[in-house]
Amino acid sequence: MLLTLLSHQWKANRRSPVFQKSIVLNIILGLLILYFGAIFLFVGFNLDKILAKSYPGQLPIEIFNGALLFYFLVDLFFRFVMQELPVLAVQPYLHLPIPKQKLIHFVLLKSVPNFFNLIFLLIFLPFMISAVIPEYGIGAALAWLFDAIALTFVNNFLLIYFKRQLSNKPMYTLLFGVAVAGLVLLDYTGVFSLYAISRVVFGALLQQPWLVAVPVLLLAGVYMLNYNFLKAHTYPEELRVSERRQVEGKSIAFLSRFGELGQLIELELKLIWRHKRSKSVVTMSAIFLFYGCIFYSKDTYLDDFAILIFVGIAMTGMPVFNYGQFVPGWQSAHFDALLTRRISPYQFYAAKFWIFVPTVALVYILTLPYGFFGYKIILINTAAMLFNIGVNVFVVFYFSVYNKSRLDLSKSSAFNWQGVGASKFLMTLPLLLLPSLIYAPFGFMGVPYMGVATLGLMGLFGLTFHKPLLQWTASRFVKHKYKLAAGFRQA
Structure with a gap:
């Protein structure tokens, strides 16, 4: 038996169309x-x-x-x-x-x-x-x-x-x-x-x-x-x-207060919870919280503001980096249906923005215990959190119109290169390097705390003017939506 x-398992795998596509x-x-x-x-x-x-x-x-x-x-x-x-x-x-x-x-x-x-x-x-x-x-x-x-x-x-x-x-x-x-x-x-x-x-x-x-x-x-x-x-x-039960799910009463925006946020959260790849991305982001243990436990790194900023940006922004790099590919399976619905691109991106904001804030709260290694870690992580919310989120949205690869959400992200391309690499570079470049002049002048404050103020500025930035993102999406739809169909 x-x-x-x-x-039976061998025949099912051989006859699957996925098997032929993944030979290379x-x-x-x-x-x-x-x-x-x-x-x-x-x-x-x-x-x-x-x-x-x-x-x-x-x-x-x-x-x-x-x-x-x-x-x-x-x-x-x-x-x-x-x-x-x-x-x-x-x-x-x-x-x-x-x-x-x-x-x-x-x-x-x-x-x-x-x-x-x-x-x-x-x-x-x-x-x-x-x-x-x-x-x-x-x-x-x-x-x-x-x-x-x-x-x-x-x-x-x-x-x-x-x-x-x-x-x-x-x-x-x-x-x-x-x-x-x-x-x-x-x-x-x-x-x-x-x-x-x-x-x-x-x-x-x-x-x-x-x-x-x-x-x-x-x-x-x-x-x-x-x-x-x-x-x-x-x-x-x-x-x-x-x-x-898995298909039906339950509505989130709290989000119903926010109208169509709340419904979109609820659908996005259900998508994350129900599929392997999105759940594995969330798991990897949670595991990355321990990244600070590598640096904060060594005194040589505690005096280097550039490294601490890099670590703070990476830890507090990992949910944005991991999940945001595939926007709007998460909806690739039903992207054509989205285009036929009365959903404005502004609401589409606003829902994702208001998922990222509390998520990054929660990650920041979970990194607060690292403050036992030094008060400057809390200051830097606060600035990094604001920068990720006010700047890096919109950098992710800017590059999102180039994500034309379809995603199979039934597969996890381990050993899965589906949807990974040059645009992902180009997106990651400014997310991680831009804060360091902004801080660099202040570091050379010997005023590191001014550099940290600048990062935080830039994040606050982006958060304050998030509506115009979302409208600009939506206008870019409108220009590229048919290219995205064609790419998702061909993948």
């Missing part, structure tokens, strides 16, 4: 995988020498073991951002004499041949051959490798479970994310050392290979967790109810 289901992209991805795979293999076979040179007097295996817990936490993080859920059109099979258990096992096992589940072997396997086997023997080395494989699959099924729970019980996912972040924070503050714990745990496994039973039992438990969840949610009537 598993082979039959695999053949798949070839490019294959070449990139081969290139980076060769790099990982080279690093794996030489990692023991690299660690011996970098940490003289310490055994490379102990250093490697100490980093394994960090690796699995980072692996879990990237899986949450980039890994897709394994899916199967279950409904056509449920009325057939096929045990439901086999369908569920197929869905779960379908996630095993995954990029994240295989890439680690390119480093772990060579390192085991070159460093672990000569030191501990082949039996202990194989137990060590099997332990790493089991924990990798634990990450895989754990991620699948929490991603599925995100739509039903988001609090579970939130608590899990808080627990992981708490571990990292406790390690950072020195309450306990994840490095020391990892070194002890994986070192004990090399001394006592039978301990490999622990991660195997953990893997079995996570697998059964997923199995029971899917088994409880694969009834035909439940699938129909969940599908109907």
Whole structure:
């Protein structure tokens, strides 16, 4: 039965028109995988020498073991951002004499041949051959490798479970994310050392290979967790109810007070929430809030206003950059229908503007804790927030008339280059470089706070005169709307 289901999936993929269109992209991805795979293999076979040179007097295996817990936490993080859920059109099979258990096992096992589940072997396997086997023997080395494989699959099924729970019980996912972040924070503050714990745990496994039973039992438990969840949610009537609820949605009473503008904002928010690509863009913007940790924790950067302005602009403006770069491509699937409706271009862009303003303000509020590293960070981020709202939003709108590529909203943004082109690159340059160029003369004259104030005042000016700027944006849209429509039809 598993082979039959695999053949059905293969035929569905081959017969899909998307498969033919993405052959070139798949070839490019294959070449990139081969290139980076060769790099990982080279690093794996030489990692023991690299660690011996970098940490003289310490055994490379102990250093490697100490980093394994960090690796699995980072692996879990990237899986949450980039890994897709394994899916199967279950409904056509449920009325057939096929045990439901086999369908569920197929869905779960379908996630095993995954990029994240295989890439680690390119480093772990060579390192085991070159460093672990000569030191501990082949039996202990194989137990060590099997332990790493089991924990990798634990990450895989754990991620699948929490991603599925995100739509039903988001609090579970939130608590899990808080627990992981708490571990990292406790390690950072020195309450306990994840490095020391990892070194002890994986070192004990090399001394006592039978301990490999622990991660195997953990893997079995996570697998059964997923199995029971899917088994409880694969009834035909439940699938129909969940599908109907997703389509209908609910209106937002607060936005109804603002008339047609509020309705457009409501439709835009529903579009963001209901589709993979828009949700993944929002997720990436939220993750970018931690970008400041790279710079603010180092004293050398805290004295450089230019770098702090760049970081502030990037953090507070990431929702504008990520989501705004595809305006109006988000509506590409129904763009012709929009042109036939009595919706003015001014209202179309005003709705997007009033989505960006509170979003950027919320991101700014979330960056306020960085003020513990210095009061100047709050001042710079305030100016950056105003500049993003009053200037960068309209820069995004200016370039939006050149976005003629259609978007498939059912796909996530991970490894997806649809809609990405030269205009996106040209748009990003002024968004990030313009604030630095405005600040540069003040930095050279030794009056950095005047430069920060100038950025903030420019943002306030743009926010004050947002209506004329929106009218100018709408007039540009009117001139290019038929080119946009033609581009969306051809894509």
